[in-house]
Amino acid sequence: MKAGDARRHDDLVAAAAAEFDDVDTLMLAHFSTSRARPAVERVVTAPVLTSPDSAVAALRKRLLGDSSGD
Numbered sequence: 001m002k003a004g005d006a007r008r009h010d011d012l013v014a015a016a017a018a019e020f021d022d023v024d025t026l027m028l029a030h031f032s033t034s035r036a037r038p039a040v041e042r043v044v045t046a047p048v049l050t051s052p053d054s055a056v057a058a059l060r061k062r063l064l065g066d067s068s069g070d
Contacts, residue, residue, distance in 0.1 A: 006035065014039035025049060047055075 013036035017026055027049045028034050034050035041048050 010036040014043050018043040020044070020046075027051065027054075046052040 011033075013028070013033050017036075017040040020026060021044075023046050025047050026040065026044060028037060028040065029051050031052055036051050037048050037050055
């Protein structure tokens with residue numbers, strides 16, 4: 001990402017994620033890797049979560065009692 005090549009970054013994250021073939025779920029825990037979610041979803045069959053999405057859903061639920069983010 002520092003080099004400005006976002007596509008290469010996403011491809012590298014996806015290639016690493018493809019190595020995890022026996023998992024129920026993948027979490028892209030760093031905010032910087034969350035942008036790679038579409039690339040990762042193309043190479044894995046497990047659901048892919050990102051920490052920003054999960055954090056927003058949890059915050060929404062806490063603040064609004066909204067269950068739509070579950």
